[in-house]
Amino acid sequence: MALQEQALPLGGVAPDRTGNFRTDHLLVAEMIGRGAKVLDVGCGDGELLQLLESRGIDGRGIELSREGVNRCVAKGLAVVQGDADTDLVNYPDDAFDYVVLSQTLQATRQPKVVLENLLRIGRRAIVSFPNFGFWKMRLQLLIGGHMPRTENLPATWYDTANIHFCTIKDFVELCDAINVKMERAVALDLYGRPVPLNLPWWVWNMFGEQGVFLLSRGRVGR
Amino acid sequence: MTDVVPSIPSPAIHSEDRAQEADHPASQVVKFGIDQPLRLDCGVDLAPFQIAYQTYGQLNADRSNAILICHALTLDQHVANSHPLTGKAGWWEIMVGPGRPLDTDKYFIICSNVIGGCMGSTGPASTNPATGKVWGLDFPVVTIPDMVRAQTMLLDRLGVETLFCVIGGSMGGMQVLQWTAAYPERVFSALPVACSTRHSAQNIAFHELGRQAVMADPDWRGGRYFDQRTHPHRGLGVARMAGHITYLSDAALHRKFGRRMQDRDLPTFSFDADFQVESYLRYQGSSFVERFDANSYLYLTRAMDYFDIAADHGGVLAKAFAGIKTRFCVVSFTSDWLFPTSESRALVHALNASSARVSFAEIDTDRGHDAFLLDVPEFFDISRAFLQSAGKARGLDSVAFSSEVDTGSHSNQARADCVDLSAVENALKRKSSGGG
Numbered sequence: 269m270a271l272q273e274q275a276l277p278l279g280g281v282a283p284d285r286t287g288n289f290r291t292d293h294l295l296v297a298e299m300i301g302r303g304a305k306v307l308d309v310g311c312g313d314g315e316l317l318q319l320l321e322s323r324g325i326d327g328r329g330i331e332l333s334r335e336g337v338n339r340c341v342a343k344g345l346a347v348v349q350g351d352a353d354t355d356l357v358n359y360p361d362d363a364f365d366y367v368v369l370s371q372t373l374q375a376t377r378q379p380k381v382v383l384e385n386l387l388r389i390g391r392r393a394i395v396s397f398p399n400f401g402f403w404k405m406r407l408q409l410l411i412g413g414h415m416p417r418t419e420n421l422p423a424t425w426y427d428t429a430n431i432h433f434c435t436i437k438d439f440v441e442l443c444d445a446i447n448v449k450m451e452r453a454v455a456l457d458l459y460g461r462p463v464p465l466n467l468p469w470w471v472w473n474m475f476g477e478q479g480v481f482l483l484s485r486g487r488v489g490r
Numbered sequence: 491m492t493d494v495v496p497s498i499p500s501p502a503i504h505s506e507d508r509a510q511e512a513d514h515p516a517s518q519v520v521k522f523g524i525d526q527p528l529r530l531d532c533g534v535d536l537a538p539f540q541i542a543y544q545t546y547g548q549l550n551a552d553r554s555n556a557i558l559i560c561h562a563l564t565l566d567q568h569v570a571n572s573h574p575l576t577g578k579a580g581w582w583e584i585m586v587g588p589g590r591p592l593d594t595d596k597y598f599i600i601c602s603n604v605i606g607g608c609m610g611s612t613g614p615a616s617t618n619p620a621t622g623k624v625w626g627l628d629f630p631v632v633t634i635p636d637m638v639r640a641q642t643m644l645l646d647r648l649g650v651e652t653l654f655c656v657i658g659g660s661m662g663g664m665q666v667l668q669w670t671a672a673y674p675e676r677v678f679s680a681l682p683v684a685c686s687t688r689h690s691a692q693n694i695a696f697h698e699l700g701r702q703a704v705m706a707d708p709d710w711r712g713g714r715y716f717d718q719r720t721h722p723h724r725g726l727g728v729a730r731m732a733g734h735i736t737y738l739s740d741a742a743l744h745r746k747f748g749r750r751m752q753d754r755d756l757p758t759f760s761f762d763a764d765f766q767v768e769s770y771l772r773y774q775g776s777s778f779v780e781r782f783d784a785n786s787y788l789y790l791t792r793a794m795d796y797f798d799i800a801a802d803h804g805g806v807l808a809k810a811f812a813g814i815k816t817r818f819c820v821v822s823f824t825s826d827w828l829f830p831t832s833e834s835r836a837l838v839h840a841l842n843a844s845s846a847r848v849s850f851a852e853i854d855t856d857r858g859h860d861a862f863l864l865d866v867p868e869f870f871d872i873s874r875a876f877l878q879s880a881g882k883a884r885g886l887d888s889v890a891f892s893s894e895v896d897t898g899s900h901s902n903q904a905r906a907d908c909v910d911l912s913a914v915e916n917a918l919k920r921k922s923s924g925g926g
Contacts, residue, residue, distance in 0.1 A: 305845075326847075334852055341819065341849045342871045344879025348820075348838050348850035358839040 289319050291460030292396050292480055296368055299394055299452065299482050300325055304365040307390065309352045309382075310372030314340035317347070328364075330355060353377045356385040364390040371478075373397045374430040384446060387485050392451070396480040399455065401435030401473040420477070436472055436479040447486035454480045497763070497772045498727030503575055503780045505721055508608065509624070512783070513617050515610025516574035517542040517567055517603070520647045528605065528640050531796075534630040538619060541644045542610025543567050543602035546586060547594035549650070550889045554678075555881075556650045557592060558641065559601040560658030560665035563790050564730075564782060566609040567601045570594075575781045584865055591874040596886070597654065604665075605640045606632040606790050608783035614713070615783035626785055627713035634661070634797045638668045642676070652676050654884060655877060659683035659862035660829065661790070664797050667837070670818070671799050671810040679817040679880040681873060683862045684826050686833035687807055687840070688798035693828060696736050697791035700729030704784045713785050726784040727775030734774045739825040739858035743767060807840035814841075817883070818848040819876040821862075821869060828859040849876060 289297075293316045300306060302324045308317050311329030313336055320327040329347035331337045340347035352369070353376050367390030369382070374397055376382045386393040398421055399405075405416035415425040423429070434442070436455060443450055455463040455476025463476050472479075519542050522528065527537035544567045549556060559569055559582070566573075570580040570587055586592040592599055603611035606629070614629040621628075645653070656669045656677050663685025670680045689697075704710055707725025711718045735743075747767040751757070754764065763769040800807040818841055822834035831852050841848040853868050855861045862869065881887065 328847065334854060338851045338853070338868060338872060341851045342868075342875045344875045344882075346817070346847045346849045348842070348848060349835075349852055350838075355839075358842055360843050360845070363842075363845050 290315065292370065292456060292478060293319055295454060295456070295480050296370060296394050296396065297323055297325075300366050305363075306366045306368060307359070307364045308368045308370065309356070309386070310369060310375070311340060311345075311347055312336050314343050314345045314347060316368065316370055317345045318343065321345070352382050356382065356389060359385075359389045361388055362391060366390050366392050366394055368394045370394075370396050371398065374432050374434065376432065379432050379434075380442060380446060383442070383448065387448060387483060391484065393448075393483045394481070395439075395483060396478055397434065397439065398430075398478050399436045399473065399476045400433040401437060402458075402477050403474050404458075404477075406474075418477075436476055437469070439479060439481070440469075443481070443483065449484045449486045450481055451484050452482035456480065498724050498775045498779060501721065501723055501776075501780045505716065505719075507575060508781070508783065509615065509617075509716065511575055511610060512608050512613065512615040513610075515542040515603075517544050517610050519543075519610060520644055522643060526643070528636065528643065530630050530636050531633040532631050536605075536612065536630060539605070539612035539640075540610070540616075541602050541605070541612075541640055543600060543644060544569060544571060545601075546570055546599040547597050548891050549598040550886070550891050552889050553650055554652070554884060554889055555596065555654050555886055556598045556600060556645075556648075556652075557655045557657060557877075558645070558653050558669075559586070559592070559599060560637075560641075560656065560662035560669075561601060561604065562658070562660040562662045563794065564733075564778065564787070565662075566607060567603045568609070569599070569601045573781065576777075581863060584863075585870065585873070591870045591877065592657070593877075596881070597877075598650075600645075600648070600650070602641055602644050604637040604661075604790065604793075606637070606786060606793060608786040611640070613783070614785035614789055615716075624716040626716065629785070629789065631792055632789060633793050634664045634668050635672060635802075637793065638665050638672060641665070641669075642673060645676075652678060654886065655679045655681060655880065657681040657683070657873075658685075660685055660859065661794050663829075664794065667799060668797075670814060670816050671803070674811075674814045674816055677816045678884055679819070679876070681819045681821070681876060682837070683821045683869075684823055684829050684834075684859055686829050687800060687810075687837050689795050690833070693736075694795045696732060696828075697795055699732050700791060701788050703728040703732065704788060707784075710784060713788075715784070721779075722784045723776075723779040726779050726782065726787060727772075729787060730778040730782075731771045731775045734771060736828045737858055737860040739827065739856055741825060741856035742858050745856065746770075807836070808843035811841055811844040811846055814844055814846050816846065817876075817880050818846055819872065820848060820850040821872060822850075822852045823857070823859070823861040823866075824852060824854050825856045826859040826861065 297319050305326045308329040311317055311331045317327040317329050330350040332351050337347050337349040367386040373379050408414055408416040455472040456478050457463055458477045463472050519540050521540045524537045527535035528539055565581050568580050569582045588595045603609040605611055606613045608615040614625045618625045656666045658666045663682035666680050666682040669677050704725040707722035709720035710722035750766045752766045752769040757764050799810045803809040820834050820838055822831040838850045851872050855866055857864055
């Protein structure tokens with residue numbers, strides 16, 4: 269299916285700019301209803317989980333780094349040490365209402381398998397990732413001749429944990445290939461503002477610094 | 491060559507003192523009569539029997555702030571008060587007390603000696619009322635589930651229906667897991683530390699080594715050493731030395747002792763304790779026999795060996811925790827090779843599969859299995875935060891301390907906070923009779 273044919277209900281997303289939370293976290297929180305059960309894969313210091321708990325959402329986390337886990341547990345969050353690539357298989361089907369993968373997809377060894385697991389464990393998945401199609405990235409490669417580095421992705425190519433970069437367009441194609449339904453898609457610009465909704469896809473892919481997708485399982489037997 | 495000095499000297503504490511502590515302990519005691527037997531897994535109904543316990547802090551008005559500490563193999567109920575036999579400080583004073591992670595200003599803390607123990611709960615060192623002699627090997631074999639069943643009977647007596655938290659390390663952690671698997675509705679939160687859902691082959695092997703050391707001591711006398719006025723302190727001391735090695739780590743031993751000599755510069759070319767590490771182990775062995783009963787050591791190691799929660803649930807660990815509402819915080823230590831992190835991780839996977847609310851932290855330390863007893867600030871921080879967040883979920887902060895259940899005047903000294911059981915029982919009677 270071509271990109272342009274995707275029918276995406278894009279309205280209703282108005283990120284809250286108050287408070288100290290990251291815009292993409294606020295956007296994720298907006299997508300989740302009160303009382304939902306949520307697994308945050310790659311939860312870092314637990315910033316998103318704290319935001320979710322403050323909104324009456326039952327949040328759990330998995331984090332790879334021991335320091336991150338212990339900081340989360342010391343905040344009273346339900347977080348376990350684990351690896352998205354290897355440990356998601358241990359979770360049963362439909363264990364969560366939502367599984368969140370925030371800025372972690374590009375650091376997994378098998379993004380496709382991880383994505384499939386997210387939608388097996390959770391009825392819905394929310395995935396956000398840095399968009400490698402962002403104009404600044406393109407410019408660094410095109411003009412500078414360097415692997416792109418940004419404020420949010422400062423690591424050099426040889427010590428970055430991010431091994432599977434993709435563009436918004438790539439991600440949409442992957443979702444299509446593995447029969448994942450996109451319920452909502454939002455591109456955030458460099459300042460965390462949603463790229464205007466009435467613009468065509470290529471603008472998103474060019475001016476979105478990151479993409480945030482609400483996904484559900486596609487129709488069976490397609 | 492010099493004469494060989496006995497490595498484990500005869501205990502200085504008299505056997506009669508230990509026997510006294512087994513039957514008439516310095517702790518609070520609840521007695522269960524012939525009509526209230528403890529159903530043991532081996533098929534025996536144990537009656538009469540008694541449980542010795544200590545408490546710290548106050549039970550609140552709706553009885554929602556009780557924490558049960560489950561003690562490890564060679565420890566006892568004297569968590570935060572001086573030991574009645576040795577006079578040493580409580581084994582978890584670093585963890586339990588006003589302002590400590592297990593805050594006696596907020597929680598009502600209970601710790602009971604396990605069934606099969608030797609510090610006042612009925613065990614092989616207790617007197618068998620049928621014969622008037624010490625039980626010895628006539629005592630039935632007990633299991634971890636038996637220990638927990640006895641604890642439920644104690645809590646029933648104390649009028650504590652649900653526990654805010656069950657916490658314990660090593661064998662104590664096994665009891666925590668048994669609590670959550672068998673009585674999930676009575677446990678609001680659980681903090682199993684440095685433990686496993688089953689004892690590994692290697693751990694059984696080390697326990698067998700210890701038991702054989704005890705039984706190889708001619709003074710063991712087939713377990714009848716009390717009657718024959720001997721004491722298998724050498725065998726028990728060796729068992730303790732072997733066990734103690736498993737509680738430490740290569741790195742910790744190296745850091746603490748290296749190859750350093752004990753009060754000498756050159757080897758003596760004998761079997762004296764030339765190395766500091768030898769001297770340390772001998773000290774551990776000889777101080778252990780002062781306070782512990784050899785038969786009790788056999789029984790409690792056996793109980794750990796038999797422990798396997800999955801086996802009790804058709805071989806599927808997740809089934810043991812199906813639908814559980816209890817909040818878990820599982821903690822392991824990087825250098826613990828007795829209960830390695832992989833064991834905790836298997837538990838966490840099973841809890842995840844049961845959709846339980848679980849936190850899991852592996853703490854980086856070189857201090858081995860015993861790290862849970864030592865000053866490891868990260869462990870304290872995690873325990874404190876877990877209890878605080880669980881307390882918030884249980885609404886503990888909004889509950890007043892009861893004026894009716896008068897647990898005695900509160901003192902800044904945890905050791906002075908032993909609750910007067912009669913006051914609790916009287917209060918219960920007043921409640922049940924409708925008076926106030």
